[in-house]
Amino acid sequence: MPASRKQYTHLEMEAALCVWEWINDVTLDDTPQNLKEWVELREGVGSVELRHQSIVLGKWCLKIYDALTKQDRDFFDSMSYDWEVIPMMMRYANDPAGVPAIYKESLPDPSAIAQLVAREVLFKHYVWDCEREAEKQWKYRDLVFDHDDVIERAFEDGDDPAAVINDLGEELELIKF
Structure with missing residues (x-):
């Protein structure tokens, strides 16, 4: 060559x-x-x-x-x-x-973009954790997508996914399974 x-x-x-x-x-x-x-x-x-x-x-x-x-x-x-x-x-x-x-x-700059991508990946994992909790606690996986603004805020605040989903379900008066 x-x-x-x-x-x-x-x-x-x-x-x-x-x-x-x-x-x-x-x-x-x-x-x-x-x-x-x-x-x-x-x-x-x-x-x-x-x-x-x-x-x-x-x-x-x-x-x-x-x-x-x-x-x-x-x-x-x-x-x-x-x-x-x-x-x-x-x-x-x-x-x-x-x-x-x-x-x-x-x-x-790839380093600056890496920070933005990292945030997206971490948020995606947070959403997945919330979906698992919504399914486990309420048998309502779409609770996460029906209230994406709440999930976004909770992620930014660093809230625990299990607690967020529990509080959201109770606020909506869902029935626990």
Whole structure:
């Protein structure tokens, strides 16, 4: 192989492919996950350029992933890398004006984005804990989604999921099972 050709690791290629899948999901067809800003970007720079920049974006996502799994290798446990983790990171691939960024120099600092992604992951786990409690205490798993504002506030306040669900059920005069 000529020295001028770049070589990529298996992880870099996997990340790039997952990014490319996400880009296609949000730019092709008129689906609920269609993101107008990304569609406009694709129309402006073209599919070939976006596919090429998936490598840059994949490497950026890996930096975020590495920062979040440095202390806890299982940080993203129970989450699908390609359908949950990469999309979560890609939602933050914007320049300071909020426009989708695809070039290395315009992408936000991975460390700053890692903090935002960490909050999302922790909230997702909190919701899962609340769902388990709602099912256990009230046999009403959707209690969490029916009162998402309460759950969001409780998460921000650091409240125990079991106590939050108990208090919410009692306030609504639900019957315990």
